[in-house]
Amino acid sequence: MSHFQPxxxxxxxxxxxxxxxxxQQTPSQTPSQTQSRxxxxxGSRQRTQRPVLRPGAAPNxxxxxxxxxxxxxxxxxxxxxxxxxxxxxxxxxxxxxRLGAFAIDLVAVVLVGVAVWFGSRSLWLTGIAxxxxxxxxxxxxxxxxxxxGNLALRIRTVRDDAPYSPGVARGAVRSLVLGAGTLVAVIxxxxxxxxxxxxxxxxxxxxxxxxxxxLVVRVPTRAEREAWAQGAEAWAANALVxxxxxxxxxxxxxxxxxxxxxxxxxxxxxxxxxPENQLPSGVVxxxxxxxxxxxxxxxxxGEQLLLTLDTGQRVQLPIPLALNLGxxxxxxxxxxxxxxxxxxxxxxxxxxxxxxxxxxSVWLTDLGSTNGSAMLDETGTASPLAPGVRVRLEDGxxxxxxxxxxxxxxxxxxxxx
Numbered sequence: 001m002s003h004f005q006p007x008x009x010x011x012x013x014x015x016x017x018x019x020x021x022x023x024q025q026t027p028s029q030t031p032s033q034t035q036s037r038x039x040x041x042x043g044s045r046q047r048t049q050r051p052v053l054r055p056g057a058a059p060n061x062x063x064x065x066x067x068x069x070x071x072x073x074x075x076x077x078x079x080x081x082x083x084x085x086x087x088x089x090x091x092x093x094x095x096x097x098r099l100g101a102f103a104i105d106l107v108a109v110v111l112v113g114v115a116v117w118f119g120s121r122s123l124w125l126t127g128i129a130x131x132x133x134x135x136x137x138x139x140x141x142x143x144x145x146x147x148x149g150n151l152a153l154r155i156r157t158v159r160d161d162a163p164y165s166p167g168v169a170r171g172a173v174r175s176l177v178l179g180a181g182t183l184v185a186v187i188x189x190x191x192x193x194x195x196x197x198x199x200x201x202x203x204x205x206x207x208x209x210x211x212x213x214x215l216v217v218r219v220p221t222r223a224e225r226e227a228w229a230q231g232a233e234a235w236a237a238n239a240l241v242x243x244x245x246x247x248x249x250x251x252x253x254x255x256x257x258x259x260x261x262x263x264x265x266x267x268x269x270x271x272x273x274x275p276e277n278q279l280p281s282g283v284v285x286x287x288x289x290x291x292x293x294x295x296x297x298x299x300x301x302g303e304q305l306l307l308t309l310d311t312g313q314r315v316q317l318p319i320p321l322a323l324n325l326g327x328x329x330x331x332x333x334x335x336x337x338x339x340x341x342x343x344x345x346x347x348x349x350x351x352x353x354x355x356x357x358x359x360x361s362v363w364l365t366d367l368g369s370t371n372g373s374a375m376l377d378e379t380g381t382a383s384p385l386a387p388g389v390r391v392r393l394e395d396g397x398x399x400x401x402x403x404x405x406x407x408x409x410x411x412x413x414x415x416x417x
Contacts (some may be wrong), residue, residue: 079213082161083201086215089163089312092204093155093218095197101149102178102193106186108148109133134179142171143345144403154219160205163311164344165403166214174212181207222378305357307339309406315339319357319410324367325401326352332367347371347402355408362393362408371402 109130116122116129141147145156145165157174159166166174182189196206196216203215305321308314317323317337324331325339329351341348349369356363366373366385374382375391376398385391398405 083203086160090215090217093216097153097155098193098196098216101153101155104149104152105137105147138175142166142168155216157214157216160213160215170212170214174208174214177208177211304411306409306411307406310404313342321357323355324351326350343404345403348404352401363390364393365390374400376400
């Protein structure tokens with residue numbers, strides 16, 4: 001292991017590069033040793049002329065970091081992990097779409113100010129109205145990820161580490177940075193949005209997104225959703241079949257099929273080794289008895305209901321069924337099944353919605369939730385559900401609960417008997 005050598009005798013207290021304190025050559029020193037000391041002194045003088053090493057830099061000629069560009073940008077571990085996970089589900093919106101959405105939002109706020117001006121002829125009231133409109137727009141974006149421009153151009157603002165709405169804290173930081181840029185002759189806001197094209201991490205993050213730890217992603221089209229739904233059905237149909245085709249599991253399942261008993265294995269002689277109680281935790285001796293293979297689980301093919309949340313959470317249940325879902329749902333009847341919905345924003349109520357599936361019909365009942373439930377058609381138009389009213393789910397519709405939404409699909413797959 002290489003290490004820094006001292007540049008003088010042990011009692012030397014001055015800087016290592018002072019030439020008057022270099023050790024004198026003794027008769028026992030060879031010319032090669034003298035040359036080695038001279039090389040070290042030259043390296044010491046070079047080190048005293050260099051600036052102090054930056055944190056994380058490789059000292060003494062060691063290999064630099066594997067990603068010096070990322071280190072120079074100061075990418076934190078949290079950001080690297082968040083963006084690495086986001087690349088699996090996020091499709092960043094283009095800079096053009098973001099500029100267009102910002103222009104639409106800006107025009108909407110200006111129209112509010114113009115309307116107040118013509119109604120009051122007061123600059124104070126106009127300024128207050130513009131600030132209130134911008135604040136309302138920022139709050140809606142923080143809670144839902146949508147603004148007028150985002151809805152028009154099919155993009156949404158989300159967290160950089162999960163497909164959720166940004167939340168009030170992140171949305172406030174993002175809006176403050178964007179608002180400060182807009183105050184610079186309005187064009188500053190467009191410049192802040194345009195910085196998404198120069199994101200060093202290539203995730204379309206503007207200055208405001210980097211400050212607020214958010215992303216702006218595009219909403220998938222109808223064709224993309226249909227392709228995803230077909231993939232989900234194929235996954236559901238093969239989810240329980242795939243493990244049976246594994247060679248590692250084929251032999252234990254085929255063992256009990258044969259009616260003839262397998263020949264008894266001759267136990268090996270116990271080796272003269274340390275007692276079994278001295279083996280490390282979790283390690284079993286080679287002469288331990290082999291456990292009997294697990295019994296073959298009988299399965300039947302039948303229809304199942306596949307529910308897939310917009311966060312990727314999913315559940316697959318046999319039909320017929322009665323299901324209550326929420327953050328911590330309670331059953332309405334003793335036979336009800338429960339689905340715990342993961343919602344960090346707490347927009348989903350404790351017991352939010354009831355789903356009943358009988359035959360080919362799926363019925364929904366809002367259980368008096370705080371933020372309500374709705375059916376979303378293919379265009380995204382919402383049809384709110386009245387609390388306590390049982391409504392039949394239309395084909396191709398999605399279900400919105402709070403700020404979350406999920407799809408409902410009927411698939412055919414294997415399930416235990």
